[in-house]
Amino acid sequence: IRGFIQDQYCEKSAALTWLIPTLSSPRDQFDPASYIIGPEEDLPRKMEYLEFVCHAPSEYFKSRSSPFPTVPTRPEKGYIWTHVGPTPAITIKETVSNHL
DSSP, X not given: OOEEEXXXXXXXXXXXXXXXXXXXXXXXXXXXXXXXXXXXXXXXXXXXXXOOOOOOOTTTTSOTTOSSOOSOXXXXXXXXXXXXXXXXXXXXXXXXXXTO
């Protein structure tokens, strides 16, 4: 999926790029690392006709001829830290007492 589109009637669509299997692509499961990037579709498809299979690996679109390292130097956990709810505010009194 290259991008998502929502029209004036709130119908959601997606612009697609096809993945083409290689000889090393397994027949009984989907391994995105074994596919190559194929053609891009000009017309978006409605989301109701699409089925989610899996995300492409993080390094799938990274350049293999990049002058800087594209292989992660530390493990990628696959999630982002976030906080739901109000964030605690620091009062001026706490800030002043910490610096004395």
